[in-house]
Amino acid sequence: MSQIDTIHVGPPDAGYDVLVGQQDVAAGIDSLLPPSVHRVLIVHAAAVQPLAQRIADVLAQRDVQTYLEVLPDGEAAKTVEVAAHLWSVLGQAGFTRTDAVVGVGGGAVTDLAGFVAGTWLRGVPVVQVPTTLLAMVDAAVGGKTGINTGEGKNLVGSFHEPAGVLVDLSSLRTLPRADLIAGMAEVVKGGFIGEPRILELLRDDPQAALEPDSPVLRELVVRKIALKARVVTADLKEASLREILNYGHTFGHAVEQVNGYRRRHGEAVALGMIYVAELARRAGLLDDAGVADHRAVLTAIGLPTTYTPPPGQGWDEHLAAMRRDKKTRGALLRFVVVDSAGEPGRLEGPSEEDLRAAYDAVVTP
Template sequence: MVAIKVVSERNYEVKVDCDWLAELLPELTQRAHVAVVVSEKMSQSVRKLLPDQPNITLIEILDGEDGKSIESLNFLWFQFAHIGMTRNDLVLAIGGGATTDIAGFAASTWMRGIDWIAVPTTLAGMVDASVGGKTGMNSPVGKNLIGAFHSPIGVLIDLSWLSTLSDRDFSAGMAEVIKCGFIASPKILEIVSGNSLQELRKSRDVTSRLIAESVRVKAGVVSADFKESFTREILNYGHTLGHAVERDSNYQIRHGEAVSIGMVFVAELARDRGLINDELVSEHKRILESFGLPTTYEKSALPRLVKIMSLDKKNRGAGIRFVVLTGVGNTTRIDDVNDDEIFKAYERISV
């Protein structure tokens, strides 16, 4: 087990490759009330694992993005009231990023913020969503526009959850791991270059090392800039176009898959500006495709994607801003990209 410290509005540890239940036992016995938030898909398996104690209540919400809604939040508040949750009680979020996001947001709003612990069960949740203190929900005005910075008191990463994850979800999580490699960790790129998806899934040791290294990257960045004033933005590598692709596909494309497409796009953009060479662009494609991740998107989608990116831009009150590489582990931002540059780079990644 490796414990990685995160410095934020409250400091906490992310325990990688731990036994989540063994780690939780003291909390489960000390707290008067523990509200365990799970999605309907995970609830049966979680119920079987949890000790049968009167202070523990399992609360089931809808699975995936459907559960990240105002209806879920309302439901969670009512359930908290029904249980009699006070400032000293605990929310335990067990599930993928969608579940930990909404459970963390419910914890942030209940009595102006109570303790919560994240037990991520997807690779994306382990390396990304559960670390960094961003909680939130979806709404008609946009994805993740409503939320709060409210760090958990701990994150417990138990690799045994990954055995039931689909290859598609595992690969989607790998996109964020590979992203951490390009922006900050040549070591990650070295490990992923020598392993296929199936090899990785079979090797707990290699998976554990990759998760720990990715968490170290994210923990380092968010500890330096918790509220995303500048540094934290590098975690958005591949996300500008990625978010637009995700939305354009009506969320049929997984977040990680969209980020994969977005990373190849910004690599093309950076190459055109002379910031990186052809080899690094090819390395993006080779590594991402070796994990079954998409690196192309529909040619006819460009006007729609530009519109979505421009809307995002308006929300942030700045120009369309891309995080690009100047080399492995070195990033910069560009926000003066013209339509012609976007068109040329997109031509090369579209089909």
């Protein structure tokens, strides 16, 4: 096994660790679970069933009773119906506050696993085992959990920090390339909001960034998680600073919702970053070179910078979806933006004219 990087989230005397490297997560997971655990619910994506089973087998060696539940693919897992089914499993199995949940899979799986763990008996331990790039660098870290409703993404959720996160970089070897590219959007986001070294690495060798065993990708993952750890530690429940992690997400979530969640999250976030860069330019915060840099970095790694809405869906539907964003206050739309100096900030209440102009700059004719 390779060297493991340990990134701590939270104050020194509390919080949890994110362990990053090529590692045997089935063997490592036992050390993250409280010794009092008697039952563990392992929720997982179908594609990683062998890994989930290995985890169950290791836990069985210490007489832990395990329950494996395969989830629907992608955002289809993040519904109240799926959550209710898992609550029923926990109830019928007699899970107590000393038992635990393990999430194995992509961002939707870790979101749901955290939500179910956070709401069962008002909170039981959860260990996250992200197997996609997006989940590794974002969804599994930080304790934000949630499910979707017909009105929007992640509108129902809670803050529930994991007991630990195990990031096995070798799992990226079997990740479809399209998913690896999509996950890179969250890495790019980190570069724009506070870790410029990420952008340097991507500009210098974008292809190495997409090689699962490359030191470049490993450094990108570690730097993005470390950035998120710093932000989350300073603002656990998104009272102020943590909002910068939503860069590109206001329009990105609107794209996902309008497309019925058939668009990859990372692709939507890439479009969201272009949208908000254009919006910041209209507001005089970001210069032409800054917008061009957004497009160049995203294009270099294969992410979209232009968008064709689905038939019958236009500006009005995207605006309505953005108005349901969690950063909105009353009727006031709020966006995380980056200025020409690379500093993140907030843009509150942009004009309807600017909102529409930014949309037109992203949408293909």
